[in-house]
Amino acid sequence: MITSTQIQLVRRPDGWPVHDDFRTVEVPYDEPADGEVRVENAFLSVDPYMRGRMNDVKSYTPPYALGETMTGGAIGRVTASADPAVPVGSVVLHQRGWRDIAQGPASQFRVVDEIPGAPLSLRLGVLGMTGLTAYVGLTAIAGMKEGDTVFVSGAAGAVGSAAGQIARLLGASRVIGSAGSAEKVALLTGTYGYDTAFDYHAAPVREQLAAAAPDGIDVYFDNVGGDHLEAALDAFRDGGRAALCGAIAGYNSTESVPGPDNMANIITRGLTLRGFTLSGYLDHAAEFNRHMAGWFAEGRIAYDETVVDGIENAVDAFLSMMRGANTGKMVVRL
Structure with missing residues (x-):
């Protein structure tokens, strides 16, 4: 058994979110069942759209449930696998952010290549x-x-x-x-x-x-x-x-x-x-990737990241991003 540190929404924000709207919990995981993988997250994404999901209103994506771990973009490495299609060591993108360790069906984790000269976090940013x-x-x-x-x-x-x-x-x-x-x-x-x-x-x-x-x-x-x-x-x-x-x-x-x-x-x-x-536009990803791969390889893409360390500081990273304290992509490094 292993324990994952996770961030949950416990109260709908009234205006600007505050720390009391969230809580940190420890969630135990058994070994992955057949078809599952376990991932040690390397970077988490915090994004403006997440603020909308904290409201209990109809939108293009369901609101976060109170008392449950929030979701969001993340990238990490597979540390345990019960699916041969996603072996240990694979780098994967997924939506089980807001936690240091993620576990679930392998179908929810997309294997991606490492890009020479690019930190993994760029898959959550300009290359993603x-x-x-x-x-x-x-x-x-x-x-x-x-x-x-x-x-x-x-x-x-x-x-x-x-x-x-x-x-x-x-x-x-x-x-x-x-x-x-x-x-x-x-x-x-x-x-x-x-x-x-x-x-x-x-x-x-x-x-x-x-x-x-x-x-x-x-x-x-x-x-x-x-x-x-x-x-x-x-x-x-x-x-x-x-x-x-x-x-x-x-x-x-x-x-x-x-x-x-x-x-x-x-x-x-x-x-x-x-x-x-x-x-609604994910079918443009292949076209974008062709363009971006060439631009990045030619050194024509500049990027900045604002990096906050530690799952315990994920809420602070989110709040800072909402107030415009970031330059470029805001990510949490684990």
């Missing part, structure tokens, strides 16, 4: 679902074309930092980003290939985007919502397209969030705003 989200949003959702001017909100986060680079590699003529500090703005233009960027705390987003894109934008990749979406609606050229990926500005609000005051622009400029979740 995070990068795929950015790629799908730009291509399948917003229909980005060569020569487009692209604006990305929350551009120093995991998806945003990938979206800016992918837009550039796909031929965008100009890439504009927003971030929450002067340091992050410098990172966007110095490392991630953004032509210009602005600190959304420094002045109204509407004013800063208008100055950064005096000729307008064609594509908006939205991670924030709120005042950023409103600003984009003003900046769009005729026929502009938005990929609505997240609305983190309102995730922890306890009151109704006011909508943009310029929705008529959608009509008069023939705009398209399209929301998406990645689960």
